[in-house]
Amino acid sequence: MSRGRLSPVVAVVAAIGLAFLLLPLAGLLVRAPWSELPGMLAGGPVLEALGLSLTTALCATGVCLVLGVPLAMLLVRSAAWAAVPRRLLRAVITVPLVLPPVIGGIALLLLLGRRGILGQFLAQAGFGIPYTSGAVVIAQAFVAMPFLVFAVEGALGSSDRRSEAAAATLGASRWQVFRFVTVPLVGPGIAAGAVLCFTRALGEFGATITFAGSLPGVTRTLPIASYLAMQTDPGEAIAIALVLLVVSVAVLLLMRDRWMPGVRS
Amino acid sequence: MRDHGPVRSRIPSIAALGLVALAGCSTPAPPPPAPPGFLEGTVTVFAAASLTEVFDSLEPTFETAYPGVDLVLDYGGSSGLAAQIIEGAPADVFAAADEATMQTVVDAGHALEPEIFTANRLELVVPAGNPGGVTGLADLADPDLAIALCDAAVPCGAAAQALLAAAGITARPDTLEQDVKAVLTKVELGEADAGLVYRTDVVAAGGAVEGIEVPEAADIVNRYPIAIVSGTPNGTGAHAWVEYVLSDTGRQALAAAGFVTP
Structure with missing residues (x-):
């Protein structure tokens, strides 16, 4: 599509699409108890949940970066594989996107719970995972990982590998190629993936409450506090939801255009 | 997640209405006069979700006893159902899981003379084999055990809080769940060594868990009221269902599901 004028039909349907996304949020804003809002949010439990949510979502984003970037590189490389393993790899990475989060939480319990396949040994060694903030991070990372992997894959796939080859022939060391060619090329994609991953982790509810539980200050994140x-x-639930919304929208607005998937500067 | 509002089953009632309408069209002659005591029409019952198994088991025998009646059962969270009735939903009978919810319907002028028909009480629940060696309510204060309770914001949590306060026990929960089934799931999976749930939940869970009766819970019961919705077009049918639930057959079904005598 060029940057010319949109046809009126497309413009109208796009407006309906925008309204579909925007109006539920408008409902939230209309019903928010604005006058009582400061009192509700100043209360300890909300701030505690906000602090926990921000910390765990940041940690989950870190976990996703460490594990997800190599995974994205593998995914790009898999283009040369046979169809079955290639599609299988993509399907496995997509699973957390399509799995109901509560089922994801059950799956994590069956693996890492106190009676889980691995978790029973960890529990015997004194490292019980459920009911800890670490479990919140694991649940969030599980659900948010695909957002990072696919964003980074997009960036890696569209970057021009010939620049790296050219740098190498011009005498750049492997580190120099990575630092001065690869990172500037794929860095924005990684940043975009990290931001999407963070906002998804921030909103995570089902896997968290199933796998980690819900205890104030330890595992009760903002979405869980809002649900309860x-x-x-x-009114208080809407107030908490607004906090979540403000944080997420702020993070997305801070993201530069060219970091967004699909936007080409 | 559960408790997302009532489980709707409108289709059967619409289908039933359609059948009634068709029957009306295809019989030009007026129907023979019904014998005294003969009931017909649809009776729509709004009932608390915890009554699902019991009311489902009573439906076939009720419809055999009253062949002209089509019973439509609609289950959901009590407060959601109450809100629907107050908004004018076409229910003939309402059975709630607690008296406060029924009172909101009575206060709004939508229900007549509720009658307590059964009760539920809390029980300790542990995984099969009781790996935590739990013996009583006092074990909920043990920091070495994984304890799951309902959050005080939901009814089972409020009841648990009242029970623990009455027993003078400060519990050390590892998680405060969003509904009673979530507590049960944690115990079933062995992720919690003990939890507090309703007696009926323990019965429904079967062999995956064990229940431990809590003597202290005898005084803290949820009493279930049932009432005919005012203005119902089928008052006699509604009355028949209420009587059926209150009958010996109804009591036996409730007892089998773990409900207690109020």
């Missing part, structure tokens, strides 16, 4: 507040005080 809904049982007694919908």
